[in-house]
Amino acid sequence: MVKEEGGYASVRKRIKLVVAYDGTAYCGWQLQPSGITIEEVLNRELSHLLGEDIRVIGASRTDSGVHSLGNVAVFDTSTRIPPEKLCYALNQRLPEDIVAQSSCEVAGDFHPRRCYSEKTYEYRILNRKIPIPTLRKYTYFYYRDLDVAKMQEAASCLVGKHDFKSFCSVRTAVEDTVRTIRFCSAERTPEDVVIIRVTGTGFLYNMVRIIAGTLIQVGIGERSPEDIPRILARRERGAAGPTAPAHGLTMLGIAYGDETDR
C-alpha cells in the first residue's frame, strides 16, 4: 500500500528491529488471548509511533519468562523516519523492560524465520550453596555441585546435524525434528554461574531448556556424556532430561547471512 503525503508517494519499506527484553513480566513473545506479550507491546507502540497498523514478525518466539539481548522483529512501514533512527523513537515509548537495540531497512522479502540464520541462546545456572538475590531473575539457582567438564563433554556430543526429537516438547506438532547445532558449550564463571551456550540454525520447541535440563543431569552424575548419543537415537521426549526453568534462558542474538547481530 502506497500512501500519498504532501504530493510525494511514501515508499513502503521493511524494517528489521533487534529487540532486547527482560522477560520476567511477559507471557513470552507471541500474541496470547490472556496475558501481555512482547509482540503485543511492539505492535501497539509501533502503531502509535508510526500512525499505521503495524504487525511485527518475530524470529524467536520465546516462552514466558525467557529473556533476550537480540531477538529480531520485522515489519513494513511507510514512515519517513530514517530506518536507523526508528529504534530511538520507539524506545521513547517502550516500557523499560523492552528496548530496541537497532533498526535498519532490509530487503522486502526478508523473513526473520524463513531466511537462513544462526541463533545463539545462553542458559545460566547459579551453581552454589546459597542463592544471590540480584541474580535470581536471570539465572536458575541449582545448589548441587555441577561437574562442568562432564557437561562440556556432553555438550560437544550435541554438535552436528541430528534428529532432536528427544529434545522437543511433546506440546508441538512439528514433523521434521532434524536440526543442526553449530556450537554447544558449558563453562563456569568465577562467580559460579554455569553458562550453557548453544548456536544452531534452527531450534525445536523447548529445545535449549531440555538440553540444559539434560546437561544438569550429566553435571550431577545421573547421566554420563556417553548417554547423549543414546538419547538422540531414542527419538522420544522421555529419553532426555527435564525442561529447565524459563528464567535461566536468554536469546543472545541472531546472525543472518553475512551480518552478525546481537
Place this chain on the structure above:
Amino acid sequence: MVKEEGGYASVRKRIKLVVAYDGTAYCGWQLQPSGITIEEVLNRELSHLLGEDIRVIGASRTDSGVHSLGNVAVFDTSTRIPPEKLCYALNQRLPEDIVAQSSCEVAGDFHPRRCYSEKTYEYRILNRKIPIPTLRKYTYFYYRDLDVAKMQEAASCLVGKHDFKSFCSVRTAVEDTVRTIRFCSAERTPEDVVIIRVTGTGFLYNMVRIIAGTLIQVGIGERSPEDIPRILARRERGAAGPTAPAHGLTMLGIAYGDETDR
C-alpha cells in the same frame, strides 16, 4: 540474659550474618518511620525464627536502592540452632530479595562498625548507546562514551589517607572526614559495563556514589585526573562531582581482621 531451658542454661552468643540483597524494593538498610528496610525485615524474621526480640547491628547502612553481596549484621541470641545452620533456617523465612550467605559465632565484643575492617564497593555503569533491560536495576545507564583509562588514572589519585570532605554528602554531621582508601580502580568489561571498585577502611555518607559521579566527569573530559588532588584539597562538597544514582552501587563485602568475607 540467660534463659533456662529443660534444666540447661542456654548460652548467650553473638552471631555474625553475611547478607546479600537486591535493594530495589527497600528504603535502604536502616530502620525508617516510613518504608520497609533490610534491617526491619531481618529483625522481624530473626525474632520469629528464634522466638526472641532480635535487633541486628549492621556494618554498612546502605542507602535506598543500593544492593549487597556481603553486608554484615550482628545480633545476640540464646538459640540452640548451630551458628553455621542459622542462615539456612533464616533463608526459609526471608523474601527472595534478601538472602543470608553465611552465619557464624563471633566474640561477644565484636561490633561490625567499630572493629577494624576493609569494605569493598562496586559501582557499575552501563556505558553504551542503548540500555539493556536485564541490567537496568543493577547498573547506571550512561550513554556518553567514557574514557576508562582517564578514570583509572583519577581513581588511583584517591588511594591513600585523605580528607574526603569533598566526597561527603552535606546531609550528615560527621566531624572527622579523614578516611583511607586502599584500592580504587575503573575498568571496562567486554559487555561495556564500566566497573568502579573501591576498598577502604571507612566510608563517609554517599562517598562511593560521589566518587563515581566525579570519575564519570573525568571519563567524559569535563574534569582531568589532575583535578582529583585539587578536589580533595578544597574540602567542600561542591568541589566534587554529582552523587551517582543508588541502583548502580553494590556493597561487595567486608573483611574483618584475618578473615575475608564476601
